[in-house]
Amino acid sequence: MENSKAGEVNRYRSIQNLYSRPDLTNDQTLGPNDLVLDYNTRNTSFYADVSANILGPSFLLRLGQHGIGLTTRARVETETIFPPDLGYYTYNANRGNVNMTPSHISSMAWREWGLHYDYTLSSADDRRLILGVNLRYLQGYEGLSIFNEQFSYRQIRTDSFEVSPGAATLMFTSGNLGVDENTPYEPKIQGTGLGLDLGVVYEYLGERWNCNLGFALNDVGNIRFATVARCTNFATTLP
Template sequence: MIKKAFLVLILLLSYTLQSQSFFGSQYDNYAGIYSVMNNPANIADSRFKSDINIVSGSFFAGSDYYAVKIGDLLSNSDFEAYAKKTPSDNNNLYTNVDFLGPSFLLNIDDNSTFGFFTRARGIGHASEINGLFLEKIQEDIEEDIDIQNQNFSIATNSWFEVGLSYARILFNNERHFIKGGGSVKYIGGLYSGYIKARNLSITYDYTGLELTNTTTTSGEIETGNISSLENFDDPIDNRGSGFGTDIGFTYELRTNESNANSSNAYNKYLVKFGVSVTDIGNIKFKEGEKVVYEADASYTDAEYAINDDFDSYYTRISESKSFNVSLPTALHFNADWNAYEKFYLNVNTDLNMNKETKPNSNYIKNTFSMTPRYESRWFSIYLPFSVVEDSGFLSGFGFRAGPITLGSGSLFNGLFGYSNAVDVHLGIKIPLYHTDK
């Protein structure tokens, strides 16, 4: 039973195949519709008449337990054979996938811009897991195990979004420039399943025989939409719905030199600052099943092999037929400095605003990044340097060439050593730029 619980954690990563989206690329002045995801104000006074996304996506997986090399990841299918492990009393695993479907922005006039987007997202995590326990159970268990007072949580959530954005210039006196924007979005819940342990203790008495190998547990377990560890990837059939919103503002300091060309085809700031709050809202699963169990039980491997349902061993304390899942609400601060002509330096902070230990919590990982870049109308390159919660320091590379954007915020870590994170982003779109006056 205990080894199967570990396999669920691996499944959690492989199922979602998913902290942050589109590392380094969103703050390019030619990011277009991509920029609406972190700050909807950015689409106003953009360098585009219109920007049409065909398909784009990003994938991130990070952990303070596993570290991998990119070469091993691409050439070896046996993940456990090459992954480096750093067990502790409190390990965390996190995955995030983000797909942007058919979407566009349309410049209405010199002051206003309208956007429409479709998006599919998924976040999975295993939080506050005892890594020493995980390390022991990666092979067939042939020893006694005793783990006390665990408060881990395991959750996966996926949903789609259909949203509208509007942004406009709020103030402009040629030196000080302010714009604001917001997005409203319908949320369709696709999947939700979670387990939250409360003071859970697990003792495994190994005898060498399935009939007498015994697992004894005590404490509480809260579950959402699942009936056993074995069906974590196939939860109770259910769909959710809800609404969300994003809001943001951007300030630009302009000088006589930076503001020399009044054409919408050119950037005009020396430095700009942005602040935004994204993913305010939640998803309600009306027909979901939320159950709290008293997990005081004892059973053999043979019994568990026949029946693995929680109800077979644990006592229901409370239950309900619906539950809410918060969107991964985040606060973003951004500063962008035009250092020299087409060379820029961007500093960005993404801060989680949800409690990570809450049952079925949906959240981002706190991230600080610094990204120097060269940008022009048809070509940009960027070098993101980031510190991501639980994954540490990451460095990568990305570029934009006309309609294509490709990059990774952790590329150099994985190429030259072990990395606690792996990510990639790719986008294909049709840019329609403003032209010189």
């Protein structure tokens, strides 16, 4: 039901026939004034990504066909795969178990120092083709990952459900754990790594319009939290 309020539904219900979809039989015929409540379902997972960037000082020096630069940046990135089993309510007539598809959520905060180089492959008065690369040194502050490997749930009331069995993995940085509660949190570097960007840009300079067309492969790399990370596995076979 779209653009509806609870009060409007209640008023409609008092004067019309309101049915819940699983209560209808296959051979039941609906009248022109009957209203059926149903929920959409989907078969694919949703991917979500949230990113925050703070750009620091940077510069670019161009020497003929060559370009050399330095960049600084602080970043926070969170991404998840939301399983279809939790996206919409799915009717289950016998209240049996619903097996969840594997899913995860990951988040990390880090800063980076980047060295940029680009080379102009071809150039004319009104167009040029440039190939560029960024090599970045990464310094990780915090990291967190939760992986759902095995999971099922069963609805027991309209507003409650129980989980059984389950298996999950929790990984997180631990360098700031155990700090006295009276001591303010202070970010510190807990891991390092390398990152790489590759890209190519075609530029066209017209009399009235400028056009840039580019392709890039971004954020290839990793950060390793070697001595300040914890990994915990959860597993249960309880009914």
